[in-house]
Amino acid sequence: MSASHWSALKTLAAQPLSLRQAFAADPNRASRYSMTACGIMLDYSKNLINEQSWQALQQLAQQSPLQQQLQAMLAGEKINNTEQRAVWHMMLRKTDVSGLTLDGEEVGSQILSCRAKMTALVSQLHNGEYKGYSGKAITDLIWVGIGGSLLGPQMAVEALTPYHCSPVKLHFAGNIDGAVVSDVVKHLDPATTLVVVASKSFGTEETKQNALAIRQWFKEHGADSAAIARHFWATSSNISAAAEFGIIAEHILPMWDWVGGRYSLWSAIGLPLALMIGNTHFAQLLAGAEAMDQHFISAPAAENMPLTLALLGIWYINGFGCQAQALLPYSHYLRLLPSYVQQLDMESNGKSVDLNGQPLTDATAPVIWGDAGTNGQHAYHQLLHQSALAVPADFILPVACAHNLTDQHQRLAAHCFAQTQALMQGKTLQEATDECLAAGMTAEQAAALAPHKVSPGNKPSNTLLLPALSPYYLGALIALYEHKVFCQGVLWQLNSFDQWGVELGKQLSGPIYQALSGADASALDNSTQALIAHFMRQK
Structure with a gap:
């Protein structure tokens, strides 16, 4: 405006x-x-x-152009104009996605295929049918992600605690702080642990480093590449990077450019929630969101x-x-x-x-x-x-x-x-004064205390x-x-679906990490140089 x-x-x-x-x-x-x-x-x-x-x-x-923008979003137009992407997370909770196409690509079947794959994995885990490399059933699942790949499922899993029905325990690993992974794996057995790495690019630093640390934990316990392939899944759009990590194609659930991270709970990012509350209840979550979509639209x-x-x-x-x-x-x-x-x-x-x-x-x-x-x-x-x-x-x-x-x-x-x-x-000065007097205070005492009890209200x-x-x-x-x-x-009149401000800190962390590892820090500002120097001395 x-x-x-x-x-x-x-x-x-x-x-x-x-x-x-x-x-x-x-x-x-x-x-x-x-x-x-x-x-x-x-x-x-x-x-x-x-x-x-x-x-x-x-x-x-x-x-405002609200109705035009809503219709553009529903039509799959690239309203995320800085990244030239559609915004179609609502499609992930539609009951009927048959024939759904975007830019000439049939995506309805992709959504249904993803749902079916999630449903099957949840059922296998609930029934003890998914076996680890030693032949034992999976008892624990580590979900590795950050930002939208973590906040949504973590919040929803907590919110729906009374609906938990999974025999498999769930653990989240998000922050790059090494204490997170260390604490998560401390009491787990790799032979009965499944790991899901959630990263659209499969390059998000926090997620990648945590996944590498967990993979190393598997190796330290004697797991070979075949065992790791059996125990690692991913949800990503970068198939080649996931494969290079050691995750087989059958274990990769899709992520789409038309779903932003903070809107991705309805996709395979919802797998931890589906695991904990079961497939039927996860479908009800989608139904509730779809009902609100229809209300908003109509x-x-x-x-x-x-x-x-x-x-x-x-x-x-x-x-x-x-x-x-x-x-x-x-x-x-x-x-x-x-x-x-x-x-x-x-x-x-x-x-x-x-x-x-x-x-x-x-x-x-x-x-x-x-x-x-x-x-x-x-x-x-x-x-x-x-x-x-x-x-x-x-x-x-x-x-x-x-x-x-x-x-x-x-x-x-x-x-x-x-x-x-x-x-x-609120509470007026007169009300506060009357309250003090009713409590047995003198007029002088009431006059002294009453202003402190006033709340402006409104x-x-x-x-x-x-x-x-x-x-x-x-x-x-x-x-x-x-x-x-x-x-x-x-x-x-802004783009609600990009997040370029998040990228700057990521870009700057690379040279700083190199400086912390002994590289020349002279190109950095003197405050950052001083912080690095103090950190290294204390370390």
């Missing part, structure tokens, strides 16, 4: 609005600003919006949940200048969701130029942070309630719990709803209620945030 659009948004945001007064004046505010999609209920009534500002945000969407703008979340985010970032967004799942199992959405949102839309490479006139993606409730209430919620910073927050709560401690779940829900209420209404939040944290609703929830990010990228 143009600078004038953002200026108009700022002007609207500058008009004072009291959420307390808005709720008092409109007994139907909660129903007016709420909606349900795919079973997920969104209450966005505790936002700093009225009919005027909400209509203005709707008009902003109508004036729902009118005023009833469209991803677009609603996107517009609210735009409102706070570009209208109020908010630089952060809190993601607060009130579910122990969803505690990794903020980390997952960090990549989804910040890697997608953390840009400073538009689709044509021209500087953007306003801010884009917020800093995403958060943790599971109620832990955060005893940490950073203090800042949310009483600091001068404005941090919009999404609260996420499953209605049904996966345990029999139902009273504790009701207490969890009470805390969740209380936090949104407290952020909205802090915005959304509340998302899931019927349950099931595969279906998790799929829908993830797709919801995917589409929100897409909408915001279109409104900011």
Whole structure:
């Protein structure tokens, strides 16, 4: 959008609005600003919006090329313009992919073949039919990946813990820190361990080095090349590099250029999740995401949940200048969701130029942070309630719990709803003073303490209620945030599907590694030279 659009948004945001007064004046505010999609209920009534500002945000969407970009994405056009790639991750969760073609290539059969191969491998592992080089059944699987190849499956595996049904234990190896692989293999037996290397290029340094370290561990335990071939799988588009590593073609699951890493959970990158929850439940995850896709594609703008979340985010970032967004799942199992959405949102839309490479006139993606409730209430919620910073927050709560401690779940829900209420209404100086007096304080004592108990309120939040944290609703929830990010990228007129900023650090790490290995470091800046020198002295 143009600078004038953002200026108009700022002007609207500058008009004072009291959420307390808005709720008092409109007994139907909660129903007016709420909606349900795919079973997920969104209450966005505790936002700093009225009919005027909400209509203005709707008009902003109508004036944008959102529908054109959505149709271009669905048609397989190369909307990732800097890499000349289509963006087709939605196709991976379609029920019917028969006849699906892209650039003249039939990809529907490729998707079905990949699904069938995953299903067969999961079934073999569950049934103890996949034998290692010693003839023993596989007992452990190490998933080697980083970024989108790790965050998605790791988050989803954690989220769906109550659905775990696998006799095979799962281990993740992501960070290049040697402690990761060392800890993972410490108590494992190579003869009963399967390894899957997840890397589109099969050249990502962290993944490659961890895979090499694990392969060396196999060799140290007497495994030959045939044994390694039996125990190593990959999901990659670089068949030759995987083969050079020692992975046979039959053990390579595909990755496609039209699926970005942070959108790849629905592909073979979802194998760890399928392993842990079983093929039937993995299919339900895909079904939930597909249902949200259909809602996003077909729902009118005023009833469209991803677009609603996107517009609210735009409102706070570009209208109020908010630089952060809190993601607060009130579910122990969803505690990794903020980390997952960090990549989804910040890697997608953390840009400073538009689709044509021209500087953007306003801010884009917020800093995403958060943790599971109620832990955060005893940490950073203090800042949310009483600091001068404005941090919009999404609260996420499953209605049904996966345990029999139902009273504790009701207490969890009470805390969740209380936090949104407290952020909205706050506590006035008069209320704080009356509270102190009611506690038996003198007027002087109350006057001294009351200012410290004041909370300004008027802090915005959304509340998302899931019927349950099931595969279906998790799929829908993830797709919801995917589409929100897409909408915001279109409104900011940027490319949400490249990540060139990630490449710079990778490029610079090579010469620095060489310097740490004894090469000449004189071409490096003096700060980096000093750090290298200190590291080498201490080492």
